[in-house]
Amino acid sequence: MNAKKQNFLLFNKMWRKKVESFVEGADVVSCDVFDTLIHRKVRKPIDVFRIVSEQILKEEKYLDEVEVVFSFPSLRVYAENKAREHVFAQYGHHEVSLDEIYVNFQKITNCTDSLRNYLSEKEIFVENSITYANPIMLEIVKKALRDGKKIVLCSDMYSSSTEISDRVINAGYPAGLPVIVSCENGCSKHDGFLFDILKKNFSTDEKIVHIGDNIHADINMAQENEIDCLHFTYKDEIDEIFFSHFSKEENDFANCLSHGFARFILISDPEKAHDIWYQSGVTVFGPLFLGYFFWLLDNLQKGEFSKILFLARDGYFFNKMFAKWSTSLGVNIPSEYIYVSRGTLLYPSLSDLNWDRLWFQFGGRRNKTLNGICKKLGIPLYLYLEEAERSGISDINESIESGDARIHKFFVLVGKNLLKDAQNKRKISREYLENYISEGEKIALCDIGWAGNIQGSISRIMRSGGISVDLEGFYFGIFPWSQMNNGLRDVFHGYLVNGSSVQNLNEVLLNGGVELLEFATTAPHGTTLSYTEKNNQIFPVLEQSDDDKRVQTLSASIQEGAWDFVSSMMDLLITMDKKIFLSRSWAEAFINFVQQPTLEEARTFGIVTHSDAPGATLERSHLVSTPASETPEDVEKAKEKSFWKYAFQKLYELQDL
Structure with missing residues (x-):
C-alpha cells in the first residue's frame, strides 16, 4: 500500500493497462456510469x-x-x-x-x-x-471509439438517458453514446434484466464486455448473463490508499465535502498527485487550513476590528486566502502582512527577567553553546566572560543541554545589562510596528499561535512607547501557559486548542503537531532576523539559509496542494452559509496524520528539519531523531529528542509514547 502511495503515476498506469487489456478483444464495451465513467466531488449521493x-x-x-x-x-x-x-x-x-x-x-x-x-x-x-470524468476511463472510451469499438452506457439510475448523456458530455465524453438506464426500462443491472436488453441491442457475433464498480450489479449479474466483466475498484482503492486519515463519519458535511473534493484533485491531476508533499497538502493540510479560515472569518465578523495583521511567516498562506476570498465571504476589513518573529520581538519586549518568556529565546531540544546563545541574542559575550566563569561555564563553546542551571545563573548575573540592551533594541522594533499599529485601534492578529509570545511582545513594545491598542489574536492553538503573555488589552483565541478551555488536542500538538504545522505554513521567504533603518524607513532583515530554503521548497509543495484544495471547493462553499462549516472536523485528517502516520509518511516527513528554538532557524533538528544505537537507552534518548514522537513510535515500533 505504501509503495502505491509513493507512486500515484504507477497506480494509474496499472489501472490503465488493466482496462486496456480487458477491452482489447471486445466489440462492444458496456460501461457503468457513476463511479466508473464519472465521479461526484462528494463522498456519497x-x-x-x-x-x-x-x-x-x-x-x-x-x-x-x-x-x-x-x-x-x-x-x-x-x-x-x-x-x-x-x-x-x-x-x-x-x-x-x-x-x-x-x-x-x-x-x-x-x-x-x-x-x-x-x-x-x-x-x-x-x-x-460536481461531476467529473475518470481520466483513465475517458482515455479508454476515446481510444475504443477510434479503434472501431462500440460504447454503451448501462446504468441503474433514476436520471433519464438524456440527463445521463448530458452529464457525461459535460464531463468531457464524446456525444452520441447510447444509454440504457434502469428507470426507462423497468429493470436493472441489479436484477440482471438490464443486461438482457443490452445483449438484444447487438448481434450474437459481437463480443460484449462490461466495466463497473458494484460487485453485485456489475459483476455477479453480468457473469450470470455470460458477459465478461471487470470490477472497476479504482475509486475505492484511491480512498483506501490516499485517504486513510479521513474520518469515516458520514453525517459530517464538512468531512464528506473535503473527502470528495480532495479525491477529485488527486484523480484529475495524477502528475501533481505523485508528489507526497502535494498529496499531503490536498488531503491533510488543505482541509485544516480551510476550517481554520472559516473560523477566523466568523470571529472577524463578530468584532469591530480596524484591520487584521497577518504575521510572518506562518500567516503567509492565510494572508493569500484572505486577499482572494474574504470579500466574497462577507468580511471587509483592511489587512496587511507584517514581518515579525519571536526572535525580533520577544527580546526587545523584555522589561523584566521573565524566565518563561526568556526561555523561548534559548530553549529547545538540541544542545547549545553559551557563545551561540549570546550571538543569537546579540549579547557581546566577551564583556561577560567573568560572569560565565562564575556560572560554571569555563568553555563558552561547551555543548550544554537545554535547561542547564548554569545558563540560568549566567543570565541572572548579566540581567541588568540584558534589560538595558533590550531597551536599546526596542526602539527600532517599535518604529517598525508603528507603521501598522496606531493608538486606540482594535487589531486582529493571524498567526499559528501556541504561547502568545509575539502578540504579548507587540503589546509590551507598543505600551513602552505610550501607545495603547487592543490586540485580539486568532491562532491554530493557544496553550494554557499563554497566560504569561496576558495583558489587560490582549485576547487570545485558539481553533484547535484554546488555553485552559479546550485542551483535548494538546498531546497531539505537543508531540509533533506544532512542528508539522509550522513546517507546512512556512512562507517562501526567510524568518525575520532584525530590522534596519534606511532613508528614514524601517525594513526587515530576512534570513538567507540554504537549509531553510530547502524547507521552503517542500512547504511550497504542501501549500500548492492546500491551495488547489481550497480553490476547488470555494466556488461551491460561497453558495452556502459559511456558519455550517464552523467545525473542528476539518482538522480530523491532520490529527490522524500526526497520531497515525503511515511508515512512508513517518520516514518522509521525519527527516524534515525544524528550528530548535523560536527564532533560531539556523539551528535545525530533524522531526524524528535517529538513535545512536539500538540499545534501549539510546532509543529512549532519541525519542525524547524527537519533535514528532508518534512518527518515532511508528518507525521504531514502540508500543506507546
Missing part, C-alpha cells in the same frame, strides 16, 4: 441533497416552506424509497424516474409546484456542477 438544501437556504427563497427546504436531504431519500415501494406494488419492479420521485416528494410534503420544480432543477444543476 446524499451530499448532493444537502448542497441543494443549503444553497436554497442561503438564497432565502421559499421562506414560507423553509421547513421543507431544511429537511430536504432526509425527505428526498424518503420520497425515493416510497416511490420505489409504490412502483413495486404496481409493476413488480423498483425502478423509478426523477419525476416519479418528486411526485411522491410533493405528496409527502404538500409543497408547492414551484418548490417541487425548483428542487428538481437544482438537484440536476448541482449534479452536473
Whole structure:
C-alpha cells in the first residue's frame, strides 16, 4: 500500500493497462456510469441533497416552506424509497424516474409546484456542477471509439438517458453514446434484466464486455448473463490508499465535502498527485487550513476590528486566502502582512527577567553553546566572560543541554545589562510596528499561535512607547501557559486548542503537531532576523539559509496542494452559509496524520528539519531523531529528542509514547 502511495503515476498506469487489456478483444464495451465513467466531488449521493438544501437556504427563497427546504436531504431519500415501494406494488419492479420521485416528494410534503420544480432543477444543476470524468476511463472510451469499438452506457439510475448523456458530455465524453438506464426500462443491472436488453441491442457475433464498480450489479449479474466483466475498484482503492486519515463519519458535511473534493484533485491531476508533499497538502493540510479560515472569518465578523495583521511567516498562506476570498465571504476589513518573529520581538519586549518568556529565546531540544546563545541574542559575550566563569561555564563553546542551571545563573548575573540592551533594541522594533499599529485601534492578529509570545511582545513594545491598542489574536492553538503573555488589552483565541478551555488536542500538538504545522505554513521567504533603518524607513532583515530554503521548497509543495484544495471547493462553499462549516472536523485528517502516520509518511516527513528554538532557524533538528544505537537507552534518548514522537513510535515500533 505504501509503495502505491509513493507512486500515484504507477497506480494509474496499472489501472490503465488493466482496462486496456480487458477491452482489447471486445466489440462492444458496456460501461457503468457513476463511479466508473464519472465521479461526484462528494463522498456519497446524499451530499448532493444537502448542497441543494443549503444553497436554497442561503438564497432565502421559499421562506414560507423553509421547513421543507431544511429537511430536504432526509425527505428526498424518503420520497425515493416510497416511490420505489409504490412502483413495486404496481409493476413488480423498483425502478423509478426523477419525476416519479418528486411526485411522491410533493405528496409527502404538500409543497408547492414551484418548490417541487425548483428542487428538481437544482438537484440536476448541482449534479452536473460536481461531476467529473475518470481520466483513465475517458482515455479508454476515446481510444475504443477510434479503434472501431462500440460504447454503451448501462446504468441503474433514476436520471433519464438524456440527463445521463448530458452529464457525461459535460464531463468531457464524446456525444452520441447510447444509454440504457434502469428507470426507462423497468429493470436493472441489479436484477440482471438490464443486461438482457443490452445483449438484444447487438448481434450474437459481437463480443460484449462490461466495466463497473458494484460487485453485485456489475459483476455477479453480468457473469450470470455470460458477459465478461471487470470490477472497476479504482475509486475505492484511491480512498483506501490516499485517504486513510479521513474520518469515516458520514453525517459530517464538512468531512464528506473535503473527502470528495480532495479525491477529485488527486484523480484529475495524477502528475501533481505523485508528489507526497502535494498529496499531503490536498488531503491533510488543505482541509485544516480551510476550517481554520472559516473560523477566523466568523470571529472577524463578530468584532469591530480596524484591520487584521497577518504575521510572518506562518500567516503567509492565510494572508493569500484572505486577499482572494474574504470579500466574497462577507468580511471587509483592511489587512496587511507584517514581518515579525519571536526572535525580533520577544527580546526587545523584555522589561523584566521573565524566565518563561526568556526561555523561548534559548530553549529547545538540541544542545547549545553559551557563545551561540549570546550571538543569537546579540549579547557581546566577551564583556561577560567573568560572569560565565562564575556560572560554571569555563568553555563558552561547551555543548550544554537545554535547561542547564548554569545558563540560568549566567543570565541572572548579566540581567541588568540584558534589560538595558533590550531597551536599546526596542526602539527600532517599535518604529517598525508603528507603521501598522496606531493608538486606540482594535487589531486582529493571524498567526499559528501556541504561547502568545509575539502578540504579548507587540503589546509590551507598543505600551513602552505610550501607545495603547487592543490586540485580539486568532491562532491554530493557544496553550494554557499563554497566560504569561496576558495583558489587560490582549485576547487570545485558539481553533484547535484554546488555553485552559479546550485542551483535548494538546498531546497531539505537543508531540509533533506544532512542528508539522509550522513546517507546512512556512512562507517562501526567510524568518525575520532584525530590522534596519534606511532613508528614514524601517525594513526587515530576512534570513538567507540554504537549509531553510530547502524547507521552503517542500512547504511550497504542501501549500500548492492546500491551495488547489481550497480553490476547488470555494466556488461551491460561497453558495452556502459559511456558519455550517464552523467545525473542528476539518482538522480530523491532520490529527490522524500526526497520531497515525503511515511508515512512508513517518520516514518522509521525519527527516524534515525544524528550528530548535523560536527564532533560531539556523539551528535545525530533524522531526524524528535517529538513535545512536539500538540499545534501549539510546532509543529512549532519541525519542525524547524527537519533535514528532508518534512518527518515532511508528518507525521504531514502540508500543506507546
